[in-house]
Amino acid sequence: MADQPLLKLLSKALELWLRQQCEAVQSLEIELLGTGRELLRGRLAGVRVQARGVTYQQLELALVDLRVGDLQLQLGQLWRGQPLQLPLEIAITGLVGLTPEALSRSLLQPQWQALADDLAEQLLGVSPLVSLRIRDQNLVFQAQGVGSSTPLELETTLLAEDGGVRISATAGGNDALLPMGPAITVRRAAIEAGLVVLEGSATVITT
Secondary structure, three states: OOOOHHHHHHHHHHHHHHHHHOOEEEEEEEEEEOOHHHHHOOEEOEEEEEEEEEEEOOEEEEEEEEEEOOEEOEOHHHHOOOOOEOOOEEEEEEEEEEOHHHHHHHHOOHHHHHHHHHHHHHHHOOOOEEEEEEEOOEEEEEEOOOOOOOOEEEEEEEEEEOOEEEEEEOOOOOEEEEOOOOOEEEEEEEEEOOEEEEEEEEEEEOO
16 A cells, blocks of 8 residues: 555655644654545545654654544645645544653743643642652652742652543642643553553644
């Protein structure tokens, strides 16, 4: 399938579109599921996207592994050298992995800093959030109050709950629910191989 000209053209168009959505992409692999004959009828059985070193909306993602199911496409513009036109909404499933260091940097960006400080207040009672790191299979939050010389630490576990992520102190006590919004549902949250891994589904608006 990969050597068919139509599938190659579509793969390049999808790669261009994906790179335009992100601030950075170090590596990107796209697997198209289907045949050229199906594609001529405007149908693609599915797409798998694997990427590393992705920055999306100021979030640094170490790895991305996503799948899209059946797609109906209009390819007339593509044949005329125009950008690929995707459906308005695309349902995706898969997972992302973040290193604690990259997650710390991301949460200090203006877009996410208020959320980070709110989590620090809920979990530790002080803000701003200073850093995150992994200890064994747990995520350690560190925050330092204004005027304080000593940061506070809290070791936490992650659990998918109500479509978001429940962050709970390992020794009991404070916890916080990190909501994902109506477009994203987290079904699994874990620490694996030194990464914060979130697995679930999302609806992507393409315009």
